[in-house]
Amino acid sequence: MGITTVAANDFVRQWDDVREDALAAVDRVGGSGWLVLGDEVAGLETELANWWGVPHAVGVASGLDAITIGLRCVGIGPGDRVLTTPLTAFATTLAIVQVGAEPVWSDIDETGGLDLERAAEVLGDDPSIRAVVPVHLYGHPLDPELLSGLVAEFDVALVEDCAQSAGAEREGMPTGAVGTVAATSLYPTKNLGAMGDGGVVLTADEEVAARARSLRDYGQQGRYEHVELGLNSRLDELQAAILRSAQLPRLERHLARRREVAARYDEALRGTSLRPIETAGGRSARHLYPVEVEDDPVGAFQRLRDAGIGVGRHYPFVCSDQPAAGGIGVAVGDLAVARRLAARELSLPIHPYLTDDEVEAVITACRDIQR
Ligand SMILES: Cc1ncc(COP(=O)(O)O)c(C=O)c1O
Structure with a gap:
């Protein structure tokens, strides 16, 4: 297979x-x-x-x-x-x-x-x-x-x-x-x-x-x-x-599909080590589906990739740490939350043309990498 x-x-x-x-x-x-x-x-x-x-x-x-x-x-x-x-x-x-x-x-x-x-x-x-x-x-x-x-x-x-x-x-x-x-x-x-x-x-x-x-x-x-x-x-x-x-x-239909996929991920990831990063209120446009992975996020990223899942990272570095940002701005404090999410965030595939089978394949892969 x-x-x-x-x-x-x-x-x-x-x-x-x-x-x-x-x-x-x-x-x-x-x-x-x-x-x-x-x-x-x-x-x-x-x-x-x-x-x-x-x-x-x-x-x-x-x-x-x-x-x-x-x-x-x-x-x-x-x-x-x-x-x-x-x-x-x-x-x-x-x-x-x-x-x-x-x-x-x-x-x-x-x-x-x-x-x-x-x-x-x-x-x-x-x-x-x-x-x-x-x-x-x-x-x-x-x-x-x-x-x-x-x-x-x-x-x-x-x-x-x-x-x-x-x-x-x-x-x-x-x-x-x-x-x-x-x-x-x-x-x-x-x-x-x-x-x-x-x-x-x-x-x-x-x-x-x-x-x-x-x-x-x-x-x-x-x-x-x-x-x-x-x-x-x-x-x-x-x-x-x-x-x-x-x-x-097509935009309304596409947004509805994004929200449908997100709802399925929300439900399926409950109780797993992939914690969805949620909005605090209102209706998200679900451009991305970000999760926080506390334990070995880089390993999880690689295992999902190896399983064929087009997982992304948004974003692996904070802007103030970029080489091009040297000397151009001021970081207030240690940016602890931003650094934590930069290190741990993974984005699961979410787009309007995902099929139900693909959504289930993503969920299966997310479950498999827990074992
Ligand atoms: C949050 C955010 N701001 C700005 C941009 C820049 O948009 P563009 O790539 O069209 O210049 C993007 C897209 O990459 C983005 O995601």
């Missing part, structure tokens, strides 16, 4: 599913003669803003750029300090550094996200911090009341990193709705994934949206009128058209 291989993502199955819609989208763009920042991008922006439940969406080239542009839109730049989480994709830190600001990494809590009570203490101790970039990691929504409390008490800008949280909600609100601006990623593995790179700036503020539109296009306001030093961070018509025709219409 061969080993069942369960991939972390399956873009071939995705293509089988979306092929017709995606090809029609390509044909539409080809026939339109307009390839960058046209009607497809504008249409996607309107449809995504409606789906997300925020007034404005601005398509950009990546999630990294969406955070970078978001920070610039709220006036963060050289000399400013920005509080963020040490356990995230390095892009979160990179965006802060790219605008010339200094990251301040504060510890997380047991859900994997920034510990917002601890964050309040750090903000109280350091009035030079001008913004907070929390991450709704794994798709688990942070507490919107605590987030808005930080803004009210410390007069900081809030730029929410929603790269993993498309579809998450808490207290009736989508993630990204508390901050002045939020950012998401359209990277292929994300809940709403393009067939390449892309990102979106989300905001309720019309002026912020206008500034993001300018910043993504060299800082132009009118044609050839450059009001500030912008980027080239434009979203292609092709990606926007495919997202509109093939991905956005």
Whole structure:
């Protein structure tokens, strides 16, 4: 008997599913003669803003750029300090550094996200911090009341990193709705994934949206009128058209499947040594299915890999320990929880095209490695 291989993502199955819609989208763009920042991008922006439940969406080239542009839109730049989480994709830190600001990494809590009570203490101790970039990691929504409390008490800008949280909600609100601006990623593995790179700036503020539109296009306001030093961070018509025709219409179904798979894992892992890392409230978007393994996590990772399971690690190192982060920021305290999860977290396969048999194969492998 061969080993069942369960991939972390399956873009071939995705293509089988979306092929017709995606090809029609390509044909539409080809026939339109307009390839960058046209009607497809504008249409996607309107449809995504409606789906997300925020007034404005601005398509950009990546999630990294969406955070970078978001920070610039709220006036963060050289000399400013920005509080963020040490356990995230390095892009979160990179965006802060790219605008010339200094990251301040504060510890997380047991859900994997920034510990917002601890964050309040750090903000109280350091009035030079001008913004907070929390991450709704794994798709688990942070507490919107605590987030808005930080803004009210410390007069900081809030730029929410929603790269993993498309579809998450808490207290009736989508993630990204508390901050002045939020950012998401359209990277292929994300809940709403393009067939390449892309990102979106989300905001309720019309002026912020206008500034993001300018910043993504060299800082132009009118044609050839450059009001500030912008980027080239434009979203292609092709990606926007495919997202509109093939991905956005499937998103609710995909989220439902992610939640179904997560519920099955929750049930099956009870009482095992793989402890699911849960949200503290609301509905997670289940971008990832993280578990904490106390005893020999690296061995468990390898044994699952050997069993054909596409297990991942999000993330094995805290951002402040990365070689590229040397000398660029401040870690507050020893970041004990972040370091613990960095050492012990494993991500089980979760994507909308997993079959029930594959889910059971993952569960069997998780049980087998306990023996
Ligand atoms: C939490 C988080 N922030 C930012 C990013 C950056 O997004 P992108 O890869 O589209 O630049 C990602 C995706 O990798 C992410 O997971």
